[in-house]
Amino acid sequence: MARTMKDPASYFPAIEEKYGRPVAEWKDLIRSSPLTKHMELVSWLKTEHGFAHGHAYALVAHTLAEDSGSGR
Template sequence: MPTKDPARKAHFPAIEKRYQKPMSYWFSVMEKIKDKKYSEQISHLRNKYKFSQVHANALVMYSRGSESAHRFNSISDYYKSIDPIQAKTIKSIFKVIRTKFPALELVLAWNHPMLKLGDEYIFGVSTAKNHILIAPFNATVFKEFSPYFKGHKINKKTI
């Protein structure tokens, strides 16, 4: 059963139970392959020890110094990590949407700010060096609002 705790250590009891070895054993395995690439480490655990992807990722990332799946503790931490102009633009986008739809909740999910209604994600944002990627979670939105995005690249599920 997946854990809701973002700490990578939260997977350790399940790893010990499923693969019948203490974590000290798995840390020694990781020590032997520490110089390999992430994908090679994952493949090693999955192929040789039949690890699930989730367990392999938790062990590999913990061994690489990442103790949590969360990169940011808050949305303001996310904004601090990106270009200030992009942060200002994203804040404006969310402000406009939340003004029109106040029931939407601004949350961090998959290390990106998203708007959520109940259990459903409605809208998400991501950034790259010179781009802001917006992703409504409904294809109808693309069709309905496509006139507003003339001159922008529209992909299958992102703008």
């Protein structure tokens, strides 16, 4: 059975509920971090903010895509 990829934004309601901040705040934190690489940011969200891997990955992917102009 083929596995389908979810749109990263589909995780946003669960992220807001589980981690207690609006997605916009998390994106601002990601953008203000001195880290720039995708997996560095994912690891940072996991270790510093207790994110699950999938949530961190989706949030970072969406934020970096927006910033590169490919997420709009």
